[in-house]
Amino acid sequence: MNPVNPKKYNFCPVCGASLLEKFITEEHTNRLVCKQCDFIFYQNPVPAVAVILQNKNEILLVKRKYPPRIGDWTLPAGFMEYDEIPKETAIRETKEETNLDIIITGLFDIFPAFDDARAHVVLIVYRAKILGGDLSPGDDASDVSFFSMNDLPENIAFSAHREVLATLADLQKLN
Ligand SMILES: [Zn+2]
Structure with missing residues (x-):
């Protein structure tokens, strides 16, 4: 390349x-x-935003409906629009993919991702809490579900999302 x-x-x-x-x-x-x-x-790399929504030992994941990586799971996430700030992207993507309204509670970390064929990505990851809305898959998701951190699906799309989940699992062991 x-x-x-x-x-x-x-x-x-x-x-x-x-x-x-x-x-x-x-x-x-x-x-x-x-x-x-x-x-x-x-x-340049393209900024994207992902959201950690945890419920006790469970985490919310979204099943991808469109390429790349159809059928694989990710955190609620998406690319920033040109006129957005990162928190707006987080709130919009979560609403679009899961129908949940959220409030951002903090920045988790930022991860580089070089395994998305569309672009090199900088993934900004927030923690958030659910304010309302009924959980249901949106237009670009085929399923949404909470998974136990001890029983995550094998097929997590994108290295940055796998890294987020691995980091969360490590943090959980410390607590
Ligand atoms: Zn020219």
Whole structure:
């Protein structure tokens, strides 16, 4: 994989001319640059947000309805929209996927994820509590369920979500 152009983009999104790999002196690295309008095409990791909703020894997981990883389980999660702050993403995605209304209670941690074919991801993980709503799978989920931390499904999609669950399990052993 070429880290400068992992998705093999060829054309400038501003003017449509060819993108060329070029050394940017002040940034000490190569970037894709438009040969016509000098637009620099940055390719950065994409922020996503996930939510930990625990009920005693149980945790809420969502079964994926759409690619990638159809049928695998994740925490309620999704990519940030351009005009959102991370907490808004957490609340919106949880509502969309589980129909629950939540309040954020704290930041858990931030995890890098390089195993999603769509993008390199920075996963911001919050802890939250349920305010209301009836638990039911939303448009992009085929199922939602609380699982015992001692009996989680085998097929957890994405390394960052597995890392969150492993970290939670370790914390639980300490308590
Ligand atoms: Zn251009």
